[in-house]
Each structure stands twice: as C-alpha cells, then as structure tokens.
Amino acid sequence: MNLFELRQVTKRYGSQVALQPTGLVIQAGETVVLIGPSGSGKSTLVRLLLGLESVDGGVLLYRGEPLQPQRAAALRRQVGYVAQGGGLFPHLTAGRNVDLMARHLQWSAPRIEQRLEALAALTRLPGDVLSRYPAELSGGQAQRLSLMRALMLDPEVVVLDEPLGALDPITRYELQQDLRDAFQRLNKTVVMVTHDLEEAAWFAGRMVLLREGRIVQQGTLEDFQQRPAEPFVTRFLHAQRSGR
Numbered sequence: 001m002n003l004f005e006l007r008q009v010t011k012r013y014g015s016q017v018a019l020q021p022t023g024l025v026i027q028a029g030e031t032v033v034l035i036g037p038s039g040s041g042k043s044t045l046v047r048l049l050l051g052l053e054s055v056d057g058g059v060l061l062y063r064g065e066p067l068q069p070q071r072a073a074a075l076r077r078q079v080g081y082v083a084q085g086g087g088l089f090p091h092l093t094a095g096r097n098v099d100l101m102a103r104h105l106q107w108s109a110p111r112i113e114q115r116l117e118a119l120a121a122l123t124r125l126p127g128d129v130l131s132r133y134p135a136e137l138s139g140g141q142a143q144r145l146s147l148m149r150a151l152m153l154d155p156e157v158v159v160l161d162e163p164l165g166a167l168d169p170i171t172r173y174e175l176q177q178d179l180r181d182a183f184q185r186l187n188k189t190v191v192m193v194t195h196d197l198e199e200a201a202w203f204a205g206r207m208v209l210l211r212e213g214r215i216v217q218q219g220t221l222e223d224f225q226q227r228p229a230e231p232f233v234t235r236f237l238h239a240q241r242s243g244r
Contacts, residue, residue, distance in 0.1 A: 019048075123145075197237065
C-alpha cells in the first residue's frame with residue numbers, strides 16, 4: 001500500500017526553488033533514506049511529509065487522499081519525528097520529554113508507565129535515565145530518548161533528520177545497529193535523512209539521491225555503483241569515499 005505519494009510536487013521559498021516537480025512513492029513498512037548534498041531538497045521534502053509545509057504545485061497524497069492543511073494536524077500524530085540534535089526540552093526530565101504528548105492526550109498513568117517501560121527496553125535505555133534532565137545525558141542517551149519520544153504514540157511513520165550526525169564514531173556505530181534492529185522489529189514506515197552514504201546503505205531498502213531540488217536516482221547502493229543515472233551519481237559516490 002502506498003502511504004505517501006508525491007505527484008509532480010513543487011515547493012518555493014520566495015524566488016528560490018526548493019523542490020522541482022517531484023514524483024515519489026513511499027510504501028507502508030518501507031525504509032527510505034534521503035541523501036544528497038546540502039541544499040538538495042532533503043529537508044524540504046521531510047517538512048512536506050510532516051505536514052509542516054504545504055505544496056506549491058502538484059499533489060501530495062497520504063493514504064491515497066490529498067494532504068490538505070486541515071488534515072496536517074491529524075497526520076502529525078501518525079508521524080514520529082526525530083529532529084537534528086534531538087530537540088529535547090531542557091527544562092523537562094527525560095521521562096517528561098517522552099510522555100509530553102501522551103499526557104496532553106490524557107493517557108492514564110498506568111498506560112504511560114507501561115509504554116515508557118516498553119520503549120526503554122526497545123531502545124536499550126536504562127530506566128534510571130528517565131529521571132534525569134537532557135543536560136545530564138550522553139549524546140547516545142539523548143538520541144535514544146528522542147527515538148522513544150517519536151515512538152510514544154505508536155505512530156505509523158517515523159521520520160529521522162540526520163539523527164546520528166553529531167555523535168562520535170563508536171556511539172554512532174552502536175546506535176546504527178540498535179536503530180536498524182528496532183525498525184525491523186516494529187515494522188514501521190521509516191524515512192531518514194543523512195549525508196552519509198554508508199549509513200544510508202545500512203538502513204535503506206531504498207535510497208533516494210537528491211540534487212538541486214530534484215531526485216537524481218533511486219535504488220540500492222549497488223544500483224548507484226553499477227547503473228548510475230547520470231555523472232553526478234558517480235561523483236557523489238567518489239566524494240563520499242575520498243572524504244573518509
């Protein structure tokens with residue numbers, strides 16, 4: 001089933017074209033990773049999928065229906081979002097960061113406690129961390145907590161925007177393992193943004209390479225290596241390797 005479908009979708013910010021006419025289908029249960037250089041349109045595409053921005057042209061469908069502004073609020077409850085840097089509220093404990101929306105929706109205390117315990121186990125976060133404040137957490141703990149918050153309401157889709165970019169290599173490697181395991185166990189639809197080609201290949205069933213607001217190529221790492229759609233694809237691959 002197609003969860004999201006973009007049909008010739010465009011987005012502008014003033015005179016700047018952020019997204020050229022774009023077609024993309026994201027199926028339920030699929031993991032899609034958006035890659036590309038800075039300014040390629042990845043963040044714009046994510047904001048459209050989150051319902052934070054409206055399209056300027058074309059049609060964005062969610063479950064086969066156009067995503068109109070009046071449906072955006074309901075959509076955001078079906079999408080868990082892990083922002084760059086985690087986006088945790090510094091004045092709230094870790095636990096309160098996670099259960100904020102559940103309390104807003106008036107979940108019962110036992111239901112909240114049960115969900116917190118399940119998510120802490122899933123993300124391998126020690127239970128005592130939930131009583132601390134974000135400033136008292138390591139980078140890896142903060143990212144695990146951000147994932148818990150994104151999953152709290154059991155959303156249909158999880159969107160992660162450069163979730164591991166600021167972490168040291170060892171922590172990043174451990175979280176890559178744990179995140180992929182969690183995604184496979186949950187069978188969620190996952191959309192991730194990263195600049196790292198190896199990370200994209202590790203997570204993705206399908207990679208989507210963007211450049212200057214358009215999709216250049218979609219597929220696996222092998223597709224990109226063996227069947228590049230245009231010379232930029234090969235240059236992008238070489239730049240990734242030379243940058244290591």
